Every structure is written in C-alpha cells, then in structure tokens.
Amino acid sequence: MKRTNRDTETSAGRVTRRSLVLGSVQLGIAGVLGWRMQQMQVEQADQFRLLAEENRINMRLLAPARGMIFDRNGIPLAENSQNYRIVIVREDAGDVEAALEKLRQLIYIGDDEIERTLKEIARRSSFVPVTVTDQRSWDDLAAVAVNTPALPGITPDVGLTRNYPLGPDYAHVVGYVGPVSDYDLSKIDDDDPLLQIPKFQIGKTGVEQKYEHDLRGKAGAKRIEVNAAGRVMRELDRDEGVPGTDLQLTVESKLQNFTEARLALGLSAAAVVMDVQTGDLVAVGNAPTFDPNKFVRGISVSDYGDLTGNKYRPLANKAVQGAYPPGSTFKMLVSLAALESGLLSSDETIYCGGYTELGNRRFHCWKRGGHGRMNLEQSLQQSCDVFYYELAQRVGIDRIAEQARKFGIGEEFDLPMSAVTSGVMPDKAWKRERYGQEWRVGDSLNAAIGQGYVLSSPLQLAVMTARIASGTRIKPRLVKSIDGVETPVVGAEPLDLNEGHLRLIRKGMYAVSNTGRGTGYGSRIEREGFTMAGKSGTSQVRSVVVNNADVPWEERDHGLFVCYAPYDNPKYAVSVIVEHGGGGSSAAAPVARDIMLFALHGELPPLESYPSNDRGKIEELFAGLDLRSDFRPSENRRSRV
Amino acid sequence: MSYLENNLKRVPTGLSKVLYLNWPLFLLLCAVACAGFLMLYSVAGGSIDRWAEPQMERFAVGCAAMFLIAMVPIWFWRNMAGLAYLTSLALLVGVEVAGTVGMGAQRWIDLGFMRLQPSELMKIALVMILAAYYDWLDVKKVSNPIWVIPPLILIALPTLLVLKQPDLGTALLLIMGGGAVMFCAGVSWWYWGIAIAGGVGTVTAVFSSRGTPWQLLKDYQYRRIDTFLDPASDPLGSGYHITQSKIALGSGGWTGRGFMQGTQSRLNFLPEKHTDFIFTTLAEEFGFVGAVSLLAVYIGIVVFCIVSAMQNRDRFGALVTLGIGTTFFLFFAVNMAMVMGLAPVVGVPLPLVSYGGSAMLVLMCGFGLVQSAHVHRLRSR
The missing domain is CATH 3.90.1310.10 (Penicillin-binding protein 2a (Domain 2))
Incomplete structure (x- = not known):
C-alpha cells in the first residue's frame, strides 16, 4: 500500500472517467431495452394480443x-x-x-x-x-x-x-x-x-x-x-x-306395428299399405326385422353376424328393395293394355283348354284341365293364364309395357328409403340392350302372367293397385311434412284412360274377393261398406311346376296379393308378398285382408268383419300377436327456436 | 502523516456505520425484491407458499448477510479476495466431480440446507480478485502486457470450468464482468480494440466449427443460437420458449392485463415462468409501464453503484463496486434481452426477481461489499 497521494488521485480520476464510459454504455444498452419494450408492448401490442388469444382460445364444436x-x-x-x-x-x-x-x-x-x-x-x-x-x-x-x-x-x-x-x-x-x-x-x-x-x-x-x-x-x-x-x-x-x-x-304407428306383427307370422314377408287418395304410405312392413337401437351405439360383431347370416334377410327392406315377379297381380295391366288398344272388347270370351301352343312349345294354364270360356271378369276372378297368353299375342309387349309403366311398374319412386328398386318392366328395346337378343312371343306370354323378365316391388304393386282404384296417377309419399311444412300430394290428376275400362278391371278384382269362384274369396271381408277388391299372384321361383310342400323353402313359390277397399269408395291399397310362401291366395291374401281391416278400423278389427266360419281361427291368430300398446305421443317435442 | 491515515479518521466506526450505509441503494433493492415477490405470488396462481414465501425468507437472509458484510471494513474483504476466488474455483471443480445434475447441466452443490451454485459465487469472487489485483498493481503498469496476462488467466480459469458445465450465460457474464473491472482499472484502449476483434474472431470460429470434430459449443447451444436468430423456424421445439415469451410480453400492451390476469403465464404457455422468464409475466400483467418501471429501478441501482464508485478514492472499493454493479447490470440486461428476443436464451435469471436461492444470496453478498466500500470509502478532501 505504498501509494502516493498523486497516484491515488490519478487512479481515482481514471476510474471515474472509465466508470462514466461504462455507465454510458450501460445506459445505452438499457435504452435499447426500453426501446424494444416500447416496440413490442406499444407498437405491436395488438399483433401480440391476437397471437395470445389464438394461443389460449380453442373452438369446440x-x-x-x-x-x-x-x-x-x-x-x-x-x-x-x-x-x-x-x-x-x-x-x-x-x-x-x-x-x-x-x-x-x-x-x-x-x-x-x-x-x-x-x-x-x-x-x-x-x-x-x-x-x-x-x-x-x-x-x-x-x-x-x-x-x-x-x-x-x-x-x-x-x-x-x-x-x-x-x-x-x-x-x-x-x-x-x-x-x-x-x-x-x-x-x-x-x-x-x-x-x-x-x-x-x-x-x-x-x-x-x-x-x-x-x-x-x-x-x-x-x-x-x-x-x-x-x-x-x-x-x-x-x-x-x-x-x-x-x-x-305418413306412416301410422298402430297399423305399422300390426303389419310387422302380422307379417312376422310368415318367415319372410313384406307389405305396403298406401292411401289411395293421397299416396301416403301408411305402413311399410318387413319380416323379419331387427332392432335399430343396436346400431346406434355400434352393433356387436356377433349380433351383426346373426343379422347378415340370416337367410330370411332381416336387414333388407323387401317392401321397396325386393324385386319379385308380380305373377298374376300383373294381369290387370295386361287387360287394360288390351282394352285400351281396342284388341279386346268388354264382353269378348276366350276359350281356355288348359294350355296354349306356340310353335312346338306348350304354355300351361295353372289349371291343367282348363277354364273353358272366359270373359275378362272371369279371367281375373279365376286367374286364367290362357286368356292372357292370348291377350299377349294380340297386344304385344311394347303396349303392355307402356300401359304398365303408367301404373308404376319399372319406375323408381323417389322415396327416402334405402335402395328403392325400379324393378323391371321389359320391352323389346330393353331385351335388345340387356341381352342383345330379339324379343320373342314366348317372352310376351310369360310377361302376361307376370313371370319371365317382369320384376316389381311390393311398393310398386301397391302403387299399381292404388292407381287402379283411384284412376289417378297418384305417387307414393313417405314424408308428410318437413319442419311443419306439408309436402304436396303429387299425381292426384286422373290417368289418361277410359274410365269404363278401369271399371271393368275393378269389377274383376271385386269378383276375385267376393264371388265363390274367386281366388281371393277365402279372404273376403263380409262387413258392409268395407268390401275389398283384390288379386292374388303366385310367382314361380323355378320354371317347373311342382308341389310346394316337396321342395326346400328357397325353391317354393312367392305368394302375392294386392287389394284395395272399400270397393265403392277406395281408401287403402295393400300389397303383400310372402317370400316362398306358396300360393298367393293361401299365403298372402289372408295377411293382406287382416292388414286392410286393421287399416280401415284403425285398430284391431272386430270379428264381425270376418266371414263367420273364420272367426274362431282369427281370434286365435289375434291372440297370438305380440302387439304394442304403449304408443306415447311426443312428450319432449322440442319448441322451435 | 500519510494521506491515507488522514482520511481514515473520517471513516465512520462502530454502530454509527449504519447511518452511512447507502440507504437509497438498499431501498431500490427492496423495491426490486418486492416486485419479485408479487410476480412469484402471481405465477403461482395466487399461492404465497409455493415460491413467494421461500423467496422472502431468502431475501431476509440476504439482507442480513448484506448488513453483516457492510459492517466489516472493505480492506478485510480485499484481503479475503484471494481466498474467495480459490474457494469458488475449488467448488467449481467440485461440481464437475460431484455435482448434482439439474436442468440438464451440472450446476449445483448440495449443501444439505440449500443448493449452491459455485458459478454464482464466482461472479463475485472474480470481481473481488481482479479489484484486489489492480489495487495491488502499480497504476503505471496496468497496461503493461506482462501485467495484463494474470487477470486474463484469472478470468479464463472459471470461465472454462463454467463452459464445461455447460452454462453459456454465466460464462458470458464472467467474461463481461471481469472485463468491466479491467476496463475501469484503466487497461489501455488498444487492448479493447484487440479484444473486440478477438471476440468477432471467436464468434466466427464458433460458427465455422459447427459440425466439425472440434466443435466448440454443445449442440443445444447452437440450437439456442439458431432459435435466437430465427425463433419462427421451430415454433414448437426450441423456438417455443422465445415465441411464447414474446407473445406474452407483447400482449401486455401499455398497462398490461392487470395483476394476476396474465393469461399466457397462467395457462402454462410460458416455460420456466417463475425463473428465467418471470419478466414476461410482469410485462404481461403490468404492461409497458410496469416493465419500464422495473428497468428504471434496475438502472437506478447501477447508477448508485457508479456514483458511489466515483466518490470512492479507494481503488479496491471503487473497482469492486463497479464490478458488482456491472455484473448486476449484465444479469438484468441479458435476461430482458433474452425474453424480448434480442439475445439467445442463455439461462440468466432476472436478478432478485427470479426464483432461486444462490443467485439472490450471492447478489446480496455482492451488494454487502458495495455497501462496505461505500461506508468505508476514502473520502476526498
């Protein structure tokens, strides 16, 4: 510590000068820091504020x-x-x-x-x-x-x-x-x-x-x-x-419930109930069915396997997806085509000898012995095939097809259901395009009895029946209103047909259900004012006619029945198919009749509506049905915003 | 009668020293510490015992240490400089050997009651030894090349050890703090010219060595530099810290979101919100006004140190005061520059505000030296 005063003063002076320099540099740096703060927090604050909001705020749907x-x-x-x-x-x-x-x-x-x-x-x-x-x-x-x-x-x-x-x-x-x-x-x-x-x-x-x-x-x-x-x-x-x-x-739940329950008595069946005047589909039934609630949460693999593996195809909406040969239910349209083209007069008779020969091929009537002479009404009543073979040869497929399309055969209806089928209404051009072959007269004969290439869904048959009954080109509708706004009824205007011809067809159908020789007489409605007009159909799955009881289920005939009622003031049209159920009059007609009666009554029909000797059987049948009773009206219907 | 003895008589003795303490400086320190308590309370989500209370206890201990050191004459501390330096150096070697791994770098020695960071201790010890060296050295020899070498070695030894830990921030602080003492001691401007040129050369070397076998820095240090240069390059990786920090800071605006209302720090978008990035929360919650106020208080502390040094005829006291003041300045300047994206993220805490024991204790001891130098200063006639 040998330091002179002068040294100390020199040193202190230098330290002072240097510390002033150092302090200035530090202040300068601090100034930069302050400037940076000002830049970020004042000049660019909005920008950063936005970024901060993006950081912390999420949108959740x-x-x-x-x-x-x-x-x-x-x-x-x-x-x-x-x-x-x-x-x-x-x-x-x-x-x-x-x-x-x-x-x-x-x-x-x-x-x-x-x-x-x-x-x-x-x-x-x-x-x-x-x-x-x-x-x-x-x-x-x-x-x-x-x-x-x-x-x-x-x-x-x-x-x-x-x-x-x-x-x-x-x-x-x-x-x-x-x-x-x-x-x-x-x-x-x-x-x-x-x-x-x-x-x-x-x-x-x-x-x-x-x-x-x-x-x-x-x-x-x-x-x-x-x-x-x-x-x-x-x-x-x-x-x-x-x-x-x-x-x-447009559906009505009690009827729908009854339809499903009634169809479930068959193995695999479908039915459509349509309002003749408005086209409303009041019931669209299928059997067997499944519980859609299982799908909501995600169905288990085994449950799904049970549904897809079931040979009765519970997942299919057969009523609108299924395309079946319409069988004899098609005959009304062939008759109309003949009448409209003037190739058949109302009182004309045709002789049925049990078969028609075409070239070296025989086309049989379902009644091997033949029907004898038949007029139009009788041909429908007894479902004579030979009568229609004759008409087919007179009229030709193109005119039949033209007429049939007016009644919805081959038409894909715009309905909000999955895979609504158009079916097939063949004609000459169709066959050429589809198979590259010429149409043959034999094809017409098959088509005339609703076999061969003709395919239709139960929905189309219901529409056909409704149009026959009402004489209008009514279209089916499933949605009654959207958000409270009524969907319009489409096709209430009359068909471009001779009303007299239609009346003849209706009379024939009346005869089917209400006269002793009618194929549907067994399933008639006896109650006054409820009388039904119908037509049975049996469509072959195999070309050779055999006894249904002798073959496995998959090879038996489909039973069909179409009808409308009441005859003099048509309200509903019903079509029923019982897959591989055998004959239409035995398998499908009773089902159609029960559904029709329920529709007309709006509830389980009283036994008085049935022919007296059937009542016991019907009572037993109704007792076996598992019907729903708890139709609660909407309690939690949302109030609109 | 020497000048020295003459002036010694004017140095206060006994308890009267308390009256001669640099009280404004102490009040400024308290102000900063209180801001720290508030922020720690805030980032803990309104919990006092998570960080704020331990920090208060440490500040109390630090104050006690500061007063104790201030009461002891400064020449005693000058004599202690060599011992302090050697002890710190030994501890730095110690962490290399037996250090506890924390935050990815060996920085602590577990003393049982607290974890000591020898590198913090070294910041003060280095300033002391350099000040003592220049106090001992003949003023005329200061710029003599022979006599410039020893202080360079004194700086280099701990710097290299700290770099090895690795702790880039502390190494930079040691170099710059030591350099400040040398600068104030009067080392010729020529050397500073050379030093700046050397610095530029080193930076070039550091960058050109990247990817070569003689790579000078660790990969993560390079990444931090990359991030600093372009934070947007990797917003969710290493750039995340700085991007989030800038967002929080900038979103504070003029007056901030209000105490405890900062969304970014509260929602954990900020990393290390209670330590290195605490300034961000303060800036977010108190805005430009709050941030600048804190900066002003910090500058006030540095200014008081410089003024105190300028009044001091004692070379050791003046140099220690300047060295401590500069170290303190470097702390907050580097930290603030870092969180504002002006400097790479090097891990320097905000002095007296960031949560952390050794930094606060060591800084308060340093200010004890400053106070001691102030009380025992040689007053001019």
Missing part, C-alpha cells in the same frame, strides 16, 4: 340436437334421449381401480366395461373424462350422484343419443344412425365440421340417411380457454347452433 321423426299422429319414431353415463377423471380419482371397485359395489358394471375403461384411461391425459358406462337408468345415475363424496373422480353425466322408441317396427323405414366412419367420410362430399367429431352420429339407412342434411342441423360452437397442455380452464361463450329439422312421416 357443439353437436346440435338431431331433428326428430314422427309418425302421422305425432308419435315419435326417432328421438334424442338422455344418455345417462358415468365418467371418471383419473387425476381426481387417484387410485382408479379402487374407485371403480367402489362404483361396482353401487351399480352393476360388467368386467368388459371395466377393462375397456382402464385401457382408455391409460391412453388419455389424466384430466380427460373417460366414460365408464353409458345408457344407464336414472336410478343408477341417482345412486352415483348421491354417493359422489365417496367416489372420488367419478361423476354422473348426461348426453344425447338417438333412440327409436318403437324399435324394430320402423327399422327399415326410418333406418338408423351410427357413428360416422372413415368410409362414410370418403363417400360423402360434405365439409360440415360436425363430421369431424369422433363418434358423431349420422344417418346410415332409411329416412335417417336420406334426410341426413335436414335432420343434422347446424353445428354450434363454444369458445374455451385452454392451457398449454390443452386442459380446459373455462368456457368463454357459446353458440348453440341450429337444431335439426323435424320430420313427420
């Missing part, structure tokens, strides 16, 4: 309530029911297995559900709620709710799910919804963000599919604040979206 589907009386066919479920949050539960064990002491939970829950919990973040079990009863939910203090991390929760209160009755008409799949997404060109929601339910078949766009509604959204890990901190605001549009169908 809210699925709108799907539109409901009602029958013509407002009974809900498809609704959104509360789905009571139990969820668990891992981080709140602590020991998950212990918590689940406690829950199991309270309500029943299957081992598979526990297993699935544990698997899902392991995959998810600790704060994500995982569904332990769903579709629980209110009692289960309440049991969990009152015990929540003892069940850490376990909470009852309510969501919405599609529900079909009438279950199997409308499986084919209304269809069902199911979780959207990648396959669905690849098929539909729709950028609706809702489809991106996992397990979002969309219509898969039937009305649910065809009216998907209206039923779905518009997505709502909520803005939520999330943290960096994606955890939801709070909800900022929400827009509920627009719920789907409600639909009202």
Whole structure:
C-alpha cells in the first residue's frame, strides 16, 4: 500500500472517467431495452394480443340436437334421449381401480366395461373424462350422484343419443344412425365440421340417411380457454347452433306395428299399405326385422353376424328393395293394355283348354284341365293364364309395357328409403340392350302372367293397385311434412284412360274377393261398406311346376296379393308378398285382408268383419300377436327456436 | 502523516456505520425484491407458499448477510479476495466431480440446507480478485502486457470450468464482468480494440466449427443460437420458449392485463415462468409501464453503484463496486434481452426477481461489499 497521494488521485480520476464510459454504455444498452419494450408492448401490442388469444382460445364444436321423426299422429319414431353415463377423471380419482371397485359395489358394471375403461384411461391425459358406462337408468345415475363424496373422480353425466322408441317396427323405414366412419367420410362430399367429431352420429339407412342434411342441423360452437397442455380452464361463450329439422312421416304407428306383427307370422314377408287418395304410405312392413337401437351405439360383431347370416334377410327392406315377379297381380295391366288398344272388347270370351301352343312349345294354364270360356271378369276372378297368353299375342309387349309403366311398374319412386328398386318392366328395346337378343312371343306370354323378365316391388304393386282404384296417377309419399311444412300430394290428376275400362278391371278384382269362384274369396271381408277388391299372384321361383310342400323353402313359390277397399269408395291399397310362401291366395291374401281391416278400423278389427266360419281361427291368430300398446305421443317435442 | 491515515479518521466506526450505509441503494433493492415477490405470488396462481414465501425468507437472509458484510471494513474483504476466488474455483471443480445434475447441466452443490451454485459465487469472487489485483498493481503498469496476462488467466480459469458445465450465460457474464473491472482499472484502449476483434474472431470460429470434430459449443447451444436468430423456424421445439415469451410480453400492451390476469403465464404457455422468464409475466400483467418501471429501478441501482464508485478514492472499493454493479447490470440486461428476443436464451435469471436461492444470496453478498466500500470509502478532501 505504498501509494502516493498523486497516484491515488490519478487512479481515482481514471476510474471515474472509465466508470462514466461504462455507465454510458450501460445506459445505452438499457435504452435499447426500453426501446424494444416500447416496440413490442406499444407498437405491436395488438399483433401480440391476437397471437395470445389464438394461443389460449380453442373452438369446440357443439353437436346440435338431431331433428326428430314422427309418425302421422305425432308419435315419435326417432328421438334424442338422455344418455345417462358415468365418467371418471383419473387425476381426481387417484387410485382408479379402487374407485371403480367402489362404483361396482353401487351399480352393476360388467368386467368388459371395466377393462375397456382402464385401457382408455391409460391412453388419455389424466384430466380427460373417460366414460365408464353409458345408457344407464336414472336410478343408477341417482345412486352415483348421491354417493359422489365417496367416489372420488367419478361423476354422473348426461348426453344425447338417438333412440327409436318403437324399435324394430320402423327399422327399415326410418333406418338408423351410427357413428360416422372413415368410409362414410370418403363417400360423402360434405365439409360440415360436425363430421369431424369422433363418434358423431349420422344417418346410415332409411329416412335417417336420406334426410341426413335436414335432420343434422347446424353445428354450434363454444369458445374455451385452454392451457398449454390443452386442459380446459373455462368456457368463454357459446353458440348453440341450429337444431335439426323435424320430420313427420305418413306412416301410422298402430297399423305399422300390426303389419310387422302380422307379417312376422310368415318367415319372410313384406307389405305396403298406401292411401289411395293421397299416396301416403301408411305402413311399410318387413319380416323379419331387427332392432335399430343396436346400431346406434355400434352393433356387436356377433349380433351383426346373426343379422347378415340370416337367410330370411332381416336387414333388407323387401317392401321397396325386393324385386319379385308380380305373377298374376300383373294381369290387370295386361287387360287394360288390351282394352285400351281396342284388341279386346268388354264382353269378348276366350276359350281356355288348359294350355296354349306356340310353335312346338306348350304354355300351361295353372289349371291343367282348363277354364273353358272366359270373359275378362272371369279371367281375373279365376286367374286364367290362357286368356292372357292370348291377350299377349294380340297386344304385344311394347303396349303392355307402356300401359304398365303408367301404373308404376319399372319406375323408381323417389322415396327416402334405402335402395328403392325400379324393378323391371321389359320391352323389346330393353331385351335388345340387356341381352342383345330379339324379343320373342314366348317372352310376351310369360310377361302376361307376370313371370319371365317382369320384376316389381311390393311398393310398386301397391302403387299399381292404388292407381287402379283411384284412376289417378297418384305417387307414393313417405314424408308428410318437413319442419311443419306439408309436402304436396303429387299425381292426384286422373290417368289418361277410359274410365269404363278401369271399371271393368275393378269389377274383376271385386269378383276375385267376393264371388265363390274367386281366388281371393277365402279372404273376403263380409262387413258392409268395407268390401275389398283384390288379386292374388303366385310367382314361380323355378320354371317347373311342382308341389310346394316337396321342395326346400328357397325353391317354393312367392305368394302375392294386392287389394284395395272399400270397393265403392277406395281408401287403402295393400300389397303383400310372402317370400316362398306358396300360393298367393293361401299365403298372402289372408295377411293382406287382416292388414286392410286393421287399416280401415284403425285398430284391431272386430270379428264381425270376418266371414263367420273364420272367426274362431282369427281370434286365435289375434291372440297370438305380440302387439304394442304403449304408443306415447311426443312428450319432449322440442319448441322451435 | 500519510494521506491515507488522514482520511481514515473520517471513516465512520462502530454502530454509527449504519447511518452511512447507502440507504437509497438498499431501498431500490427492496423495491426490486418486492416486485419479485408479487410476480412469484402471481405465477403461482395466487399461492404465497409455493415460491413467494421461500423467496422472502431468502431475501431476509440476504439482507442480513448484506448488513453483516457492510459492517466489516472493505480492506478485510480485499484481503479475503484471494481466498474467495480459490474457494469458488475449488467448488467449481467440485461440481464437475460431484455435482448434482439439474436442468440438464451440472450446476449445483448440495449443501444439505440449500443448493449452491459455485458459478454464482464466482461472479463475485472474480470481481473481488481482479479489484484486489489492480489495487495491488502499480497504476503505471496496468497496461503493461506482462501485467495484463494474470487477470486474463484469472478470468479464463472459471470461465472454462463454467463452459464445461455447460452454462453459456454465466460464462458470458464472467467474461463481461471481469472485463468491466479491467476496463475501469484503466487497461489501455488498444487492448479493447484487440479484444473486440478477438471476440468477432471467436464468434466466427464458433460458427465455422459447427459440425466439425472440434466443435466448440454443445449442440443445444447452437440450437439456442439458431432459435435466437430465427425463433419462427421451430415454433414448437426450441423456438417455443422465445415465441411464447414474446407473445406474452407483447400482449401486455401499455398497462398490461392487470395483476394476476396474465393469461399466457397462467395457462402454462410460458416455460420456466417463475425463473428465467418471470419478466414476461410482469410485462404481461403490468404492461409497458410496469416493465419500464422495473428497468428504471434496475438502472437506478447501477447508477448508485457508479456514483458511489466515483466518490470512492479507494481503488479496491471503487473497482469492486463497479464490478458488482456491472455484473448486476449484465444479469438484468441479458435476461430482458433474452425474453424480448434480442439475445439467445442463455439461462440468466432476472436478478432478485427470479426464483432461486444462490443467485439472490450471492447478489446480496455482492451488494454487502458495495455497501462496505461505500461506508468505508476514502473520502476526498
């Protein structure tokens, strides 16, 4: 420390100068820092504020309530029911297995559900709620709710799910919804963000599919604040979206229920009931059927296998998808074609000797011995084939086809059901195009008795019958109103036909059902003012005529029956097919009669409507039917926004 | 009678020293610490015992240490400089050998009651030894090349050890803090010209060595530099910190979102929100006004150090004061520059605000030296 005063002063002076320099540099740097703060927090604040909002705010889609589907009386066919479920949050539960064990002491939970829950919990973040079990009863939910203090991390929760209160009755008409799949997404060109929601339910078949766009509604959204890990901190605001549009169908649930139950007595059958004046499809029945509710949650593989492996094809909507040879039910149209083209007069008779010879081929009548002389009415009444072989040769296929198409044969009706078939109404051009062959007269003969190339669905036969009964070109409709707006009745204007000719056909059909020799006499309605006019049909599956009892089910004839009633003031047209059921008059006519009577009465018909010697049998049959009695009108019909 | 003895009589003795403490400086330190408590309370989501309370306890201990050191005459500390330096150096070697791995780098020695970062200790010890060296060295020899070498070695030893940990931020702080003492001691401007040229050369070397076998920095350090140069290049990876930090800071606006209202830090978008990035939360919640105020208080502390040094005729006291002041300046300047995207993320805490024991204790000890130098300064006539 040998330092002189001068040294000290020199040193201190230098330190002072240097520290001033240092201080200036530091102040300069601090100035840069301050300038940078000003830049970021004042000049660019808005920009950063925006980025910050993007950071923390997420949009979550809210699925709108799907539109409901009602029958013509407002009974809900498809609704959104509360789905009571139990969820668990891992981080709140602590020991998950212990918590689940406690829950199991309270309500029943299957081992598979526990297993699935544990698997899902392991995959998810600790704060994500995982569904332990769903579709629980209110009692289960309440049991969990009152015990929540003892069940850490376990909470009852309510969501919405599609529900079909009438279950199997409308499986084919209304269809069902199911979780959207990648396959669905690849098929539909729709950028609706809702489809991106996992397990979002969309219509898969039937009305649910065809009216998907209206039923779905518009997505709502909520803005939520999330943290960096994606955890939801709070909800900022929400827009509920627009719920789907409600639909009202033309079907009538009691009749539909009866139709399904009555058809179920056959192995595989279908029926269509149509309002003759409005075209309303009041019932579209299929047997066997299935429970669409199983599809909503995702059907199990074994259940699905049972449905697809069943030879009676429960998944098929045979009433509109099935294309069958119409058999003798086609004869009305052939007669009309002959009458309209002037090649048959109303009182003309044709001799039936049991067969017609064409070249070296014999075309047999179903009655081997022949019918003798037949006029038009008798030919329908007794369903003489030879009469129609003769007409076919006179009229030719093209005129038959032209006439048949006026009655809906070969027409694909625009109805919101899956795979509605157009059937086949062949003509010369069709055969050339389809097979590259010329039409032969033999083809006409087959077509004249509804065999060969002619194919029609029960729906088309119902439309045909309704048009015969009403004389109008009425079109079938399934949707009565959309969002309260009535859909128009189409085709109520008269057909371009001679009314006298139509009357002749109707008379023939009357004879079928109400005269002793009529093929449908056994299934007549005796009640005054309810009398029915019909026509039976038996369409061969194999070309050789054999005794149905001797062959396996798949090779037996289809039984068909079409009818309308009341005869003098037609209200309903009914068509029934019993697949491989044998003859139309024995297999299909009784079914059609029962359905018709139910439709006319609006309830189970009184026994007085039946011929007296049938009543015992009918009473027994009705007692065996498992009919639904709980048609509740809509209680949770949504109020419109 | 020497000048020295003459002036010594004017140095206060006994308890009266308390009156001669640099009280404004202390008040500014308290102000910064309080801002720190508030922010720690805020980032803990309104919980006092998570970070704020331990931090208060440490600040209390730090204050006690500061007063204790301030009461002891500065020449005692000058004599202790060599011991402090050697101890710190030994501890730095110690962490190499027996350090605990934390945050991906060996930086701590577990003392049982607290985890000590020897590199923090070294920041003060280096300033002390350099100040002592220049106090001992004849003023005329300061720029003599022979006498420039020893301080360079004194700086290089701990810097290399810290780089090995690896802790780029502390290494830079050591070099710049040591350099500041040398600068103030009066080392010729020529050397500074050479040093700047050398620095540029080093940076070039660092970048050109990348990917070669003699790579000078660790990969993650290169990545941090990349990130600094272009944070948007990897917004979710290494650029995430700086991008999120800038968003939070910028979104504060003029007056901020309000205390406890900052969304970005609260929602965990910010990493290390209670340590290196705490300034971001402050800037988000108190806005430009709050951030600039804190900066002003920091500058106030540095200015008080410089003024105190300028009043001090004692070479050691003045140089230590300047060295500590500069180290403190470097802390907050580098930290703020880092969170504002002006400097790479090098892991330097915001002094007295960031949560962390050793940094706060060591800084308070450093300010104890500053206070001691202030109380025991040689006053001019």
